Amino acid sequence: MCRTDQDQDQDPEREQDKGTEATGVAFTDLLEDSAEELYEQAPCGYLSTLMDGTIAKINTTLLEWLGLTRREVAGRMRFTDLLTVGGKLYHETHFAPLLQMNGEVGGIALDIKTADGQRMPVLVTSKVKTSHDGEPMLVRTTVFDARDRRAYETELLRARQAAEEARRQAEADRERLQEALAVLQQSLLPAELPTVAGLEADAYYHTASPDLLGGDFYDLFPLGANRWAFFLGDVCGKGPQAAAVTSLTRYTLRAAALHDPDPVAVLTTLNTVLHERYRSGDTRYCTAVFGVLHPGTGHVSVHLASGGHPSALVQRADNTAHYLPTPGGMLIGVLPQAEFTPTHTRLFPGDTLLLYTDGLTEARTGPERELYGDEALRAFTTAQPAAGPKALISALSGLLAGFGEGLDDDTALLALGVPAPRTTPASQDLT
Numbered sequence: 001m002c003r004t005d006q007d008q009d010q011d012p013e014r015e016q017d018k019g020t021e022a023t024g025v026a027f028t029d030l031l032e033d034s035a036e037e038l039y040e041q042a043p044c045g046y047l048s049t050l051m052d053g054t055i056a057k058i059n060t061t062l063l064e065w066l067g068l069t070r071r072e073v074a075g076r077m078r079f080t081d082l083l084t085v086g087g088k089l090y091h092e093t094h095f096a097p098l099l100q101m102n103g104e105v106g107g108i109a110l111d112i113k114t115a116d117g118q119r120m121p122v123l124v125t126s127k128v129k130t131s132h133d134g135e136p137m138l139v140r141t142t143v144f145d146a147r148d149r150r151a152y153e154t155e156l157l158r159a160r161q162a163a164e165e166a167r168r169q170a171e172a173d174r175e176r177l178q179e180a181l182a183v184l185q186q187s188l189l190p191a192e193l194p195t196v197a198g199l200e201a202d203a204y205y206h207t208a209s210p211d212l213l214g215g216d217f218y219d220l221f222p223l224g225a226n227r228w229a230f231f232l233g234d235v236c237g238k239g240p241q242a243a244a245v246t247s248l249t250r251y252t253l254r255a256a257a258l259h260d261p262d263p264v265a266v267l268t269t270l271n272t273v274l275h276e277r278y279r280s281g282d283t284r285y286c287t288a289v290f291g292v293l294h295p296g297t298g299h300v301s302v303h304l305a306s307g308g309h310p311s312a313l314v315q316r317a318d319n320t321a322h323y324l325p326t327p328g329g330m331l332i333g334v335l336p337q338a339e340f341t342p343t344h345t346r347l348f349p350g351d352t353l354l355l356y357t358d359g360l361t362e363a364r365t366g367p368e369r370e371l372y373g374d375e376a377l378r379a380f381t382t383a384q385p386a387a388g389p390k391a392l393i394s395a396l397s398g399l400l401a402g403f404g405e406g407l408d409d410d411t412a413l414l415a416l417g418v419p420a421p422r423t424t425p426a427s428q429d430l431t
Contacts, residue, residue: 045122045143051136053078062143067115079141084111084119095124099139103128109146121146188246193220196228198295200419202389204397206411208359215242215286216357216412217250221257226295229257232355232414233288233309233332245284248277253290263290263305267332267340271307274333285333289326289355293416300418302353305342307332310358310374313381315392317350317420321381323374350386352417359411360396363403372403389415 039046045062049055055073063070066082080088087110099105104127111119126141193201201220215235223229231253235245249270256269267290278284289312291304304312306326315321326341347353356377363372384395393415400407 044145045141047079047141047143049079049139049141051138053080053139055079056138065114065120065143065145066112079139082112084113087111095126099126099128103130112143121149123149188217188243188250190219194222196220196293196295198418199228199293199300199416200389201414201416202393203415204393204400204413206359206397206400206407208408208410209238215246216359216410217246218355218412218414219250219254220414220416221254223257223261223292227261228293229254229261229291230293230355230414230416231288231290232357232412233286234357234359234412235286236284238410241282241284245274245278245286248273249286249288253288257290257292261292263292263303264340264342266290267305267307268338271332271338272336275336278333279336283334285331287358288332298348300347300416301344302347302416303342303344305329305340307338307340310356310361313354313356313378314345314347315352315354315381315384315386315417317348317386319382319386321378323378347416347418349418350388350420352386352389352392352415354381354392354396355414355416356396357410357412359407359409360400360413362409363400364406364408365403369406386420388419389417392417 040060042059042061045059045065047055047058047062054075055077056075058070058073063073066073080091083091090108090110095105095108095110104125106125108124110122110124112122114120123144123146124141125144126139128136129138129140131137189205190203193203203218205216205218215237216233217235218230218232220228220230233249235242235249237245252270252273253266256266259269260266267288270286270288274284274286287307287309289304289306289309291302294301294303304324304326306312306329308329308331309326311323311326313321313323324343324345326343328339329341330338332338345353361372361374361377364370365372380395380399381392384392393413396413400411
């Protein structure tokens with residue numbers, strides 16, 4: 001079959017040959033540039049110096065940057081004359097020794113003095129040319145314009161400085177916030193427990209996060225007629241809203257106790273107040289134990305009630321420990337009518353009543369992150385000497401610290417006890 005002229009014009013192979021030919025022409029045009037022109041008009045500076053630094057040859061690009069003529073430079077100036085004062089010092093202390101030792105130095109950042117008297121950042125690479133015998137003859141140097149790079153580095157440094165300043169400011173703001181939260185947290189707790197005749201009391205508060213307000217609370221205060229009221233509880237949630245509920249709860253319990261100190265009546269009043277206050281919108285509730293202490297002859301009577309709170313634990317003088325069960329006590333503030341479970345006991349010399357929030361028993365322990373639990377707490381308390389509230393609180397604060405990251409909730413502890421009688425050692429016969 002014969003091809004027409006039109007078919008031949010559309011032959012792909014012929015078209016490819018034409019493209020190759022055009023490319024070859026372009027390369028030919030490029031190669032027509034002389035080596036001298038490529039040297040003089042290169043996009044970077046070139047110069048050759050004798051071993052003492054005297055400039056023997058320099059290209060036009062670098063001369064234009066410097067604002068000098070070839071006659072002013074070649075054979076009259078040394079390479080260091082092109083540098084700023086700082087550049088000269090660096091050249092003498094670092095650049096020249098490295099070049100002499102290694103025969104080449106690459107990518108060194110220096111500044112040269114430009115035609116307008118300004119500093120121009122450059123990257124300098126130098127290499128020693130040697131004779132056939134290995135003797136150094138001259139130094140060839142390239143000088144690259146680093147103004148864009150320096151601008152980028154300056155901007156990067158500025159951004160880093162701004163970020164560092166922002167970080168420092170954030171840290172300062174966080175410290176101020178933590179200080180404010182700590183002060184507010186302390187305002188929700190008694191500054192110190194009162195001194196009660198015939199009774200020893202101690203408390204401890206562990207804050208899981210300095211950035212969040214906790215909702216745990218406790219208090220001990222007089223009712224008159226040789227009676228004392230105490231309470232400990234935990235508000236649902238954290239933060240400012242939980243703190244507001246905590247404040248309302250504390251003042252309600254105190255006011256209700258002065259009106260009617262019966263523990264069930266006090267918790268009922270608190271339930272009514274919380275339910276009325278938060279029944280529309282965001283429901284807020286808490287758990288709490290409220291009780292009354294009545295010192296008697298040789299003992300202290302304890303009458304308490306619980307609303308959804310972990311049972312109180314009693315450490316006896318004989319180194320046993322048991323819980324005061326309060327089954328059926330309901331959460332406070334959820335329902336308009338709630339039932340609360342009363343119980344009572346007596347504390348004798350050496351006995352201690354411990355109240356705590358669930359941050360203690362719900363701590364995670366071991367590689368399996370198991371709950372610490374009520375039984376572990378009872379066993380721990382049993383293992384402690386019956387030395388009174390302060391000793392028990394000290395041991396429990398150490399236990400909490402040992403949980404580390406396993407303790408992720410605030411924990412409040414309140415211990416009340418009757419001091420054991422002091423024993424006087426028998427006098428020894430010195431005769």
